[in-house]
Amino acid sequence: MSSPAAIDNKRMPGRATPQGTLRYAARFQGRAAPGHFREAPGGLVLSSIGIGTYLGEPDEATDKAYADAVVAAIEGGINVVDSAINYRLQRSERSIGAALKQLAAKGFSREEIVLCTKAGFLTPDGEMPDDANEYFSREFLEPGIFRPEEIAAGCHCMAPRYLADQLDRSRRNFGVECVDVFYLHNPETQLSEIPAEEFRRRIYEAFQFLESAVAAGKIGAYGLATWNCFRDDPKSQGYLSLAAMEEIAREAGGAEHHFRFVQLPLNLAMPEALLRPNQVVAGKTMAMVQAARAVGITLVSSAALLQGQLARNLPPYIGAALGLKSYSAQALQFARSVPGVTTALVGMSRVEHVRANLEVIGVEPAPRDQFLKLFERSG
Ligand SMILES: NC(=O)c1ccc[n+]([C@@H]2O[C@H](COP(=O)([O-])OP(=O)(O)OC[C@H]3O[C@@H](n4cnc5c(N)ncnc54)[C@H](OP(=O)(O)O)[C@@H]3O)[C@@H](O)[C@H]2O)c1
Numbered sequence: 001m002s003s004p005a006a007i008d009n010k011r012m013p014g015r016a017t018p019q020g021t022l023r024y025a026a027r028f029q030g031r032a033a034p035g036h037f038r039e040a041p042g043g044l045v046l047s048s049i050g051i052g053t054y055l056g057e058p059d060e061a062t063d064k065a066y067a068d069a070v071v072a073a074i075e076g077g078i079n080v081v082d083s084a085i086n087y088r089l090q091r092s093e094r095s096i097g098a099a100l101k102q103l104a105a106k107g108f109s110r111e112e113i114v115l116c117t118k119a120g121f122l123t124p125d126g127e128m129p130d131d132a133n134e135y136f137s138r139e140f141l142e143p144g145i146f147r148p149e150e151i152a153a154g155c156h157c158m159a160p161r162y163l164a165d166q167l168d169r170s171r172r173n174f175g176v177e178c179v180d181v182f183y184l185h186n187p188e189t190q191l192s193e194i195p196a197e198e199f200r201r202r203i204y205e206a207f208q209f210l211e212s213a214v215a216a217g218k219i220g221a222y223g224l225a226t227w228n229c230f231r232d233d234p235k236s237q238g239y240l241s242l243a244a245m246e247e248i249a250r251e252a253g254g255a256e257h258h259f260r261f262v263q264l265p266l267n268l269a270m271p272e273a274l275l276r277p278n279q280v281v282a283g284k285t286m287a288m289v290q291a292a293r294a295v296g297i298t299l300v301s302s303a304a305l306l307q308g309q310l311a312r313n314l315p316p317y318i319g320a321a322l323g324l325k326s327y328s329a330q331a332l333q334f335a336r337s338v339p340g341v342t343t344a345l346v347g348m349s350r351v352e353h354v355r356a357n358l359e360v361i362g363v364e365p366a367p368r369d370q371f372l373k374l375f376e377r378s379g
Contacts, residue, residue, distance in 0.1 A: 011171065012100060012110050015178040015220050018043030020111025021079060028077045033364040036077065038342050040298040042221070042260060044180075046114055048336040048365060049357060050080030052302065052347035053092035058127060062088065063095045065349045070099035072354040074108055077361045080343045082263075082300070084118035084185050084225070085170050089126055093117060093173035100175060115174060116261075116300075118225045119166035120185035122155050140165070152190040158202050160209035167218055178217055181261050182210065183225035188238050191229070200248065207252035207259060214258045223261030225302075230264050230279075230288050231272035242288065243281050246295045262292055266301035266341060268310055268318065268334050273301070275375070289340030304335035304346040321374045322366055328353075329360050334374070337366035 014020075018039075025037040025045050036048050051073040056062040066088075070081060083092045100113070122136055129135035140146050140162065150159040163184075170179060184206055190199055210222040224230075229240035242262065249259035266273045272288075279291035292299040305311050310331035319325070322333045335344035348354050366374075 010175070012104065012174075012176045013178075014110035015176075016044055016079075016114045016180040017111045018045065020109060021045035021114065024079050024108075024112035028361075032077050032361045035365045036361045040260075040342050041296050044114060046080050046298075046343045047078045047361070048343060049078050049304075049332060049361065050082050050114075050116075050300065050343045050345045051078055051354070052345040053081075053083045053096065053349070054087050055307065055347050056088055056092075056349045058088040058091050062349055063091050063098075065351075066092055066095035067098040067102070068351050069348050069354050070096055071102050071106075072351045073348065073358075074099070074103050074113060075106070076354060076358040078354075078358070079112055080114045080116065080300075080345070082116045082302075082345050083170075084121075084183075085166050085173070086118075086121040086123040086185070089124050089128065090169070090173055091126060093170055094126075097173055097175040110176065114180045115176065116181035116183065117170045117174075117179055118183040118185035119163055119170065120156050120158055120187065120189070122151070122157065123166075152193040156186070156189040158184055158187060158190070158206045160205055163206060163209050164213075167213060171218065178220060180220040181223055182213065182219040182221075183223045183261065183263060185225050186227055187224055188226060188229035188240065191238050191240075200244075203245065204248050204252055207249050207257075211253040211258060214253075219258075221258045221260040223259065223263065223297075223300075225263035227265060230262065231270070231276065232278065233276075234278050239278070242279050242291045242295060242297065246297070259297070261298050261300060262288075263300045263302055263345075264288065265303040266335060266338055266344070267304050267306050268314070268331055269306050270303070271375075273299070274338055274340075289338060293340055298342045299340055301335055301338065301341045301344045304344045305331050307347070318374065321370060324360065324363065326356065326359075328356060332357055332360050333363065333366060334371075336360065337371050339368055339371070 022045050145165050146157050146162045213219045228238045232239040249257040277285045281291050281294040311328040314327045322330050
């Protein structure tokens with residue numbers, strides 16, 4: 001049997017770099033329209049569309065489908081790959097790991113690909129155990145990886161020892177030494193369960209751990225992957241202030257902290273991050289897209305197609321404004337054109353969907369005035 005160190009040695013070294021991602025973009029000169037590749041603060045060059053790996057069954061057919069889809073995406077001009085340890089019970093991360101091996105054999109280097117994942121939700125290993133409580137108790141409680149009082153809503157944990165465990169599992173699943181962006185997954189899950197001060201303390205300790213993971217070369221940067229908290233009304237219980245989160249990162253990591261990414265849903269049906277002025281930065285009230293820019297955070301949007309629903313029956317004025325034929329292309333063009341969004345994630349387990357969605361990379365993102373007209377017309 002191999003020792004853990006020997007297994008470690010087999011991991012793909014390296015990480016996404018400014019030079020590697022720039023070289024990736026250069027492969028698509030002439031095929032990708034200006035504006036498809038965007039430079040994030042820190043110098044990484046990201047594609048305007050990223051491949052997500054959330055939906056689908058935890059079975060072998062979907063494992064293979066995702067591996068093929070990730071290969072097709074990277075071959076086609078998409079260099080942002082998004083996962084989470086709980087997606088399909090760790091199987092999506094393993095599909096990406098299989099794709100990375102195939103891509104290496106095809107001449108794509110680790111330095112070209114921006115690999116992102118998330119931790120927070122309790123996750124079985126590959127399949128649902130007969131008795132989930134017994135599994136989590138044996139795997140995490142008994143070895144002291146988390147304590148019962150660190151679990152919120154029966155499913156969520158941000159304790160440093162747990163994050164360390166999850167990060168090592170994700171690195172193993174991907175077969176890499178370093179994950180480029182490591183997100184706390186839906187931290188707002190804990191907001192209704194614990195007092196605000198305790199929530200702040202948990203985020204601080206999580207960020208401290210994440211800074212140490214950067215220093216150890218296990219992650220390149222970290223972020224918050226969210227659903228409601230940055231889109232909500234400031235008065236709601238589930239709301240978070242981006243400036244307050246950035247302040248915690250400064251406390252944990254100093255002025256050069258590595259809290260660099262936020263993920264939230266932004267699509268034709270969920271435009272709050274663009275339209276709702278719910279954030280205050282340096283005394284000014286603004287929407288999330290502006291707040292993220294003001295604090296130097298790269299914004300990644302999720303659910304570009306509202307989990308497939310925007311791939312059918314959009315009103316005709318959207319096509320008239322954005323000028324692409326299929327509904328899915330129109331919805332993607334909207335998501336990737338939002339000023340302030342660097343990458344719009346779209347879930348794709350089928351190669352045919354990757355190929356269809358690659359159509360938009362040959363088109364420039366909608367210019368600001370065209371984009372804003374869309375909202376005047378929608379009233
Ligand atoms: N809180 C969070 O952190 C959070 C929440 C949600 C999502 N995300 C991330 O964002 C990614 C995208 O969101 P999502 O996957 O939930 O939803 P989505 O991107 O809005 O939609 C994905 C669905 O659309 C289908 N699809 C893709 N291209 C299509 C096309 N051209 N025509 C018709 N259908 C098409 C996919 O089918 P196939 O699979 O069959 O190709 C899949 O069923 C996720 O995968 C995940 O990485 C993060």
